Amino acid sequence: MAAVRIFVSLLVGLGAYYFYNQETLSTDIVQGKRVLVTGSSTGIGEQIAYEFARMGAHLILTARREKQLKEVAQKCLELGASSARHIVSDMNNLTSAHNLIEETSNKLGSLDYLVLNHVGGSGKFGPFQGDMEAVISSLTVNFLSYVQLTTSALTMLQESKGSIIVISSLAGRIGAPFALSYSAAKFALEGFYSSLRRELHLRQINLSVTVAVLGYIDTDSALSTVGDKMTMTASSKEMCAQEVVRAGILRHREVFYPYWSLKPLILLRDWVPDLMERLLDTFYNLENIL
Numbered sequence: 001m002a003a004v005r006i007f008v009s010l011l012v013g014l015g016a017y018y019f020y021n022q023e024t025l026s027t028d029i030v031q032g033k034r035v036l037v038t039g040s041s042t043g044i045g046e047q048i049a050y051e052f053a054r055m056g057a058h059l060i061l062t063a064r065r066e067k068q069l070k071e072v073a074q075k076c077l078e079l080g081a082s083s084a085r086h087i088v089s090d091m092n093n094l095t096s097a098h099n100l101i102e103e104t105s106n107k108l109g110s111l112d113y114l115v116l117n118h119v120g121g122s123g124k125f126g127p128f129q130g131d132m133e134a135v136i137s138s139l140t141v142n143f144l145s146y147v148q149l150t151t152s153a154l155t156m157l158q159e160s161k162g163s164i165i166v167i168s169s170l171a172g173r174i175g176a177p178f179a180l181s182y183s184a185a186k187f188a189l190e191g192f193y194s195s196l197r198r199e200l201h202l203r204q205i206n207l208s209v210t211v212a213v214l215g216y217i218d219t220d221s222a223l224s225t226v227g228d229k230m231t232m233t234a235s236s237k238e239m240c241a242q243e244v245v246r247a248g249i250l251r252h253r254e255v256f257y258p259y260w261s262l263k264p265l266i267l268l269r270d271w272v273p274d275l276m277e278r279l280l281d282t283f284y285n286l287e288n289i290l
């Protein structure tokens, strides 16, 4: 009975918090703002670019594949972007990450939103075989390049009183079997950006840091990597991008998508970690993994 009361109170509390956060958003805030979206040749990054484009932002898109970037840039213009340019860059190289910000500064003059979204280099989804190269490349692409981009863009972002939007994952809050290198990078991101947010606050620097904690999203790459290995249903990448951009513009500290699957799990992690992990274990299709 006590457990039911706690569960109901938890749901009521979460519901109240969820609706409290549903402030309305005036899209004019973003008109003419300067936005860099990494990993925007496809997937969630592409959809985030379209969200900013609809609100009239100046966009810089970046990833490694130029043809895809050109197509996304063209669509951004059709959707209403004030401008849309692309820079080809590989985030496995930290000098390239620094140069990307230099080039962004040359093209846009400054920066209002830095959206850190790219992902790669984590190796195969499967049992950890001690592949150190995958660990190093995952930490470089999925963590160190994020830090390098932030470091290089910090002065511009401080001057514009801008925002950093960091795309994280449930795998950055709860250990993720078969994706150890990826999970390690996401945990590192969570530590760095939550510390940065607090430090900026203590130093009274008006620069917001929004961390987006995402569940399973229906991008082509996620579906092809884990589609036959996880039994859960993927959520919409378009809706995901809307929620992430909205939270970033409203300068929220965190956003969870899909909220109702993730938030209760993260709360349960602190109360009943064993139960929560056993629940998550049921989503792995081990026959297709091992």
Ligand SMILES: NC(=O)c1ccc[n+]([C@@H]2O[C@H](COP(=O)([O-])OP(=O)(O)OC[C@H]3O[C@@H](n4cnc5c(N)ncnc54)[C@H](OP(=O)(O)O)[C@@H]3O)[C@@H](O)[C@H]2O)c1
Pocket: 038, 039, 040, 041, 042, 043, 044, 045, 062, 063, 064, 065, 066, 068, 089, 090, 091, 092, 116, 117, 118, 119, 120, 121, 141, 167, 168, 169, 170, 214, 215, 216, 217, 218, 219, 220, 221, 222
């Ligand atoms: N989809 C999910 O289920 C899910 C769940 C939780 C969190 N997330 C997070 O959401 C974000 C986007 O995921 P997604 O599913 O949209 O991924 P995605 O479709 O695979 O897109 C990844 C993007 O990163 C770029 N990229 C990959 N390696 C790169 C490199 N070395 N240098 C520069 N760019 C690189 C890719 O473009 P190029 O190949 O052209 O370089 C692409 O634009 C990631 O941070 C991911 O961790 C996704």
